[in-house]
Amino acid sequence: MNVPEITEAEIDARYRILDRDAEEGGYHLNPDVAFTRNLVRGLLVNERRYGYMACPCRIATGNKAEDLDIICPCDYRDPDLNEYGACYCALYVSGDVLAQKAPVRSIPERRPSRAERKKARQEQATGGMVQTAYPVWRCRVCGYLCAMDNPPLVCPICKAKQERFERFL
Numbered sequence: 577m578n579v580p581e582i583t584e585a586e587i588d589a590r591y592r593i594l595d596r597d598a599e600e601g602g603y604h605l606n607p608d609v610a611f612t613r614n615l616v617r618g619l620l621v622n623e624r625r626y627g628y629m630a631c632p633c634r635i636a637t638g639n640k641a642e643d644l645d646i647i648c649p650c651d652y653r654d655p656d657l658n659e660y661g662a663c664y665c666a667l668y669v670s671g672d673v674l675a676q677k678a679p680v681r682s683i684p685e686r687r688p689s690r691a692e693r694k695k696a697r698q699e700q701a702t703g704g705m706v707q708t709a710y711p712v713w714r715c716r717v718c719g720y721l722c723a724m725d726n727p728p729l730v731c732p733i734c735k736a737k738q739e740r741f742e743r744f745l
């Protein structure tokens with residue numbers, strides 16, 4: 577599939593949005609601006625190709641339901657930030673890495689295999705639910721929980737979209 581050229585202005589605009597959202601949510605983009613802009617370019621290419629910002633460091637299928645866990649910010653960002661000081665692509669870094677108190681280390685892929693993900697989805701679909709007055713929704717990206725009829729349109733903590741919430745209870 578031919579993907580139209582991403583302009584520098586588009587990268588600038590998205591970089592600013594991601595940077596603002598990250599800082600508002602207590603996250604940080606990698607301070608290596610050239611490196612980070614390159615990842616932003618990859619995100620924009622994937623957004624154009626698939627209609628969503630699939631992770632630029634992983635191979636997306638183009639099937640949104642299957643790729644949901646790797647739409648940036650992915651489900652694995654926070655565990656990787658906690659354990660390694662950066663997400664798998666190193667687009668996001670921890671405060672310690674930002675302050676140069678810790679190096680960025682190599683980060684192993686923690687995304688389960690396709691078969692494991694499929695099994696987990698099936699188990700979740702067939703698992704029993706505890707009865708509560710309101711359904712409880714969990715943001716798969718940052719773990720934010722809320723009890724309401726429907727999940728919020730945007731996670732107030734990490735800005736992930738509504739589609740990234742899962743029924744928790």
Ligand code: SF4
Pocket residue numbers: 615630631632633646647648649650651652653663664665666667668
């Ligand atoms: S947060 Fe996840 S999806 Fe986004 S760039 Fe980092 S590893 Fe890729």
